[in-house]
Amino acid sequence: MEKLVCKNFEEFRELKGKELPLGDWIQVTQDMINAFAEATLDFQWIHVDVEKAKKHSPFKAPVAHGFMSVSLLSKMLEDLITVESMQMGVNYGLNKVRFPHPVVVDSKLRLKGKILDIENYGDTGLKVAWDCMVEINGVEKPACVAEFVSLMFE
DSSP states (O other): OOOEEESSHHHHHTTTTOBOOOOOOEEOOHHHHHHHHHHHTOOOHHHHOHHHHHHHOTTSSOBOOHHHHHHTHHHHHHHHEEETTOOEEEEEEEEEEEOOSOOBTTOEEEEEEEEEEEEEETTTEEEEEEEEEEEETTOSSOSEEEEEEEEEEO
C-alpha cells in the first residue's frame, strides 16, 4: 500500500470525495482482544474465555469486541494518509456505526475508506467526515461500517 502524503490542508482538501488506497491487513490476536477487554472492563466470555468460546460460541472461537473495530479506525487512517503541516488530530465522534459481521480471533482486517466531507473548524482546523468500511479477509460482510469524524489542526 502506498501512503497518501499531502503537504498541507490545501492539498488535503483536493481529496474530498475520493477513495483512499486500501490499507494493509492487521491481524486481530487474542492478546489484542484481552488488552481491549482490560482497557474497557468488558470481560464477556465470548471475547476472553478461549475454551468456553470453543465449546459454546456459534463461532467456535473468541470474537473481538465490536468497538475494537471502531477503535482501530484512527490507526488505520493514520497508516493511509499523512498531512505534513498537521500539528494535531483528535477524534470528534461517529455519525453512524454498524457491526455487520463478528471478528473471530486471528482474523485480518483492513480499511476501505473515502473522504466524505471536509469543512473548516475554528481558525486553524478542519472537521473531516470519513466513510469507513473495515473488511475481514475472506468474509463477504465487513466487520464495521462507520462514518467517522475527526478534527485536524495546522
